[in-house]
Amino acid sequence: MLATFVAVIAGYLLGSVPVAVLACRAHGFDPRETGDRNPGFWNVKERLGARAAVPVFAGDMAKGALAGLVGLLAGGAHVTALGAVAEASAVPAYAAVAAAMVGHAWPVFAGFRGGRSILTFAGGFAVLCPPAFALGLVLLVAVSRARSFAVGTRVAVFALPVLQALFAPLALVAATGALMCLIGLRFGQAAVAERRA
Numbered sequence: 092m093l094a095t096f097v098a099v100i101a102g103y104l105l106g107s108v109p110v111a112v113l114a115c116r117a118h119g120f121d122p123r124e125t126g127d128r129n130p131g132f133w134n135v136k137e138r139l140g141a142r143a144a145v146p147v148f149a150g151d152m153a154k155g156a157l158a159g160l161v162g163l164l165a166g167g168a169h170v171t172a173l174g175a176v177a178e179a180s181a182v183p184a185y186a187a188v189a190a191a192m193v194g195h196a197w198p199v200f201a202g203f204r205g206g207r208s209i210l211t212f213a214g215g216f217a218v219l220c221p222p223a224f225a226l227g228l229v230l231l232v233a234v235s236r237a238r239s240f241a242v243g244t245r246v247a248v249f250a251l252p253v254l255q256a257l258f259a260p261l262a263l264v265a266a267t268g269a270l271m272c273l274i275g276l277r278f279g280q281a282a283v284a285e286r287r288a
C-alpha cells in the first residue's frame with residue numbers, strides 16, 4: 092500500500108514536468124496556443140521541425156519510463172524471465188504509470204493544462220512489458236516504412252495490448268487497456284474543446 096502511494100506521488104510529479112511547454116518557451120511560444128494545441132511531440136514538430144521536437148519525444152517517453160521504474164522498484168522489482176512486471180510489483184508499477192499519464196494530462200507545474208499522454212504511456216509501457224514494447228517498435232518501423240510515421244505510431248500503440256497478451260496475464264492486458272482509455276478521454280476532451288472554440 093505504501094509502495095503504491097509512493098509510486099503514485101512520484102509518477103504524478105514526473106508526469107507533470109511540462110517538457111513541450113518548456114521546450115517551446117525557449118522559442119517564445121506556448122504549444123497549447125498554437126496548432127492542435129496539444130503540448131506534445133507532434134505539435135512541436137509541426138511548428139519547429141523534427142530536430143527541435145526530439146527532446147520532447149524523449150522527455151515525454153522518459154517521464155513514463157521513470158515512473159514505471161519507480162513503481163517497479165517500490166514493489167520489490169518482481170519481473171518475469173522476459174522482464175515484464177509481475178506479482179507484487181504489478182500494482183505499484185501500473186499505478187505509477189497511470190499517475191504519470193494523469194500528470195502529463197493535468198500537470199501541477201503547468202496550470203493543469205497538459206497533453207494526451209501517448210508518449211508517457213509508451214515510455215511507461217516499455218517498463219511494464221519490455222518484450223511487447225520491443226515487438227511494437229518492430230511494428231512501428233515496418234508500418235512507418237510502408238506508410239508513414241504517423242500511421243506507424245497509431246498502429247503500434249493500438250497493437251501494444253494485443254502483443255502484451257503474448258507475455259502477460261489478461262488482468263495486466265486489461266490494465267493496459269485502462270491506461271489507454273485515459274488517452275481516449277483526452278482525445279474526446281480535445282474534440283469537444285475544438286468544437287466549442
Ligand SMILES: O=P(O)(O)OC[C@H](O)CO
Pocket residue numbers: 129130131132133134151205206207208209210211
Ligand atoms: O500525447 P502527447 O501529449 O504525448 O502527444 C502525442 C504526440 O504529439 C504524438 O502524436
